Amino acid sequence: xxxxxxxxxxxxxxxxxxxxxxxxxxxxxxxxxxxxxxxxxxxxxxxxxxxxxxxxxxxxxxxxxxxxxxxxxxxxxxxxxxxxxxxxxxxxxxxxxxxxxxxxxxxxxxxxxxxxxxxxxxxxxxxxxxxxxxxxxxxxxxxxxxxxxxxxxxxxxxxxx
Numbered sequence: 001x002x003x004x005x006x007x008x009x010x011x012x013x014x015x016x017x018x019x020x021x022x023x024x025x026x027x028x029x030x031x032x033x034x035x036x037x038x039x040x041x042x043x044x045x046x047x048x049x050x051x052x053x054x055x056x057x058x059x060x061x062x063x064x065x066x067x068x069x070x071x072x073x074x075x076x077x078x079x080x081x082x083x084x085x086x087x088x089x090x091x092x093x094x095x096x097x098x099x100x101x102x103x104x105x106x107x108x109x110x111x112x113x114x115x116x117x118x119x120x121x122x123x124x125x126x127x128x129x130x131x132x133x134x135x136x137x138x139x140x141x142x143x144x145x146x147x148x149x150x151x152x153x154x155x156x157x158x159x160x161x
Contacts, residue, residue, distance in 0.1 A: 021144070032121055039117035041110060044069070044077045045086070046118065049111040052087070052103050059092065060099045086110055 010020045029043075036046050047067045057063040064074045078101065081087050086107035092098040103111070126134065 028125070032118075035117045035121040036114055039113045041114040041117075045081060045110070046114045048074075048077060048081065049086070049103070049107060049114065052101060052107070053111050058100055058102075060089070060101060063101055081107070 008017070009015060010017055013020045013023075015023075033043055036042055041049075044067070048063065051057050051063055051066040057066045060071065060074060060078065063078075064071045067074065069077075078087065078089065082089060084106075085104055087101055087103050089099045089101050092100050129137070
């Protein structure tokens with residue numbers, strides 16, 4: 001039985017593109033986490049604050065969807081953020097099963113500190129890249145996401161036993 005061809009390798013790393021992309025995402029993520037930590041936050045806290053400030057979510061279910069984490073994990077983060085005075089939760093008077101989430105003044109101040117750190121980090125990432133390079137990079141990332149989604153769709157429909 002013939003062996004499948006190995007995946008093409010990245011010219012810069014000698015590894016498959018997915019591995020290189022994964023390692024790059026990990027390294028960038030760690031550096032971003034460090035920048036947020038220096039500003040007194042973390043990525044989950046930043047994502048919650050960003051979602052609340054942007055007005056995309058008011059209750060815990062919307063917030064979990066916007067941030068992209070499960071409800072139980074979000075509850076853990078919200079408990080800590082509430083203990084730190086960054087937000088308050090209260091029941092929705094129209095539906096007592098729903099918890100509304102609101103920023104405090106301290107939460108707003110934390111958002112501004114972390115936004116400053118996130119903006120500086122983004123500026124550092126973009127250093128030395130032209131607008132054309134950034135546009136091509138965005139288009140390439142969109143294509144990679146589409147290719148990954150198509151691969152997921154193909155995997156779901158494969159009929160291998």
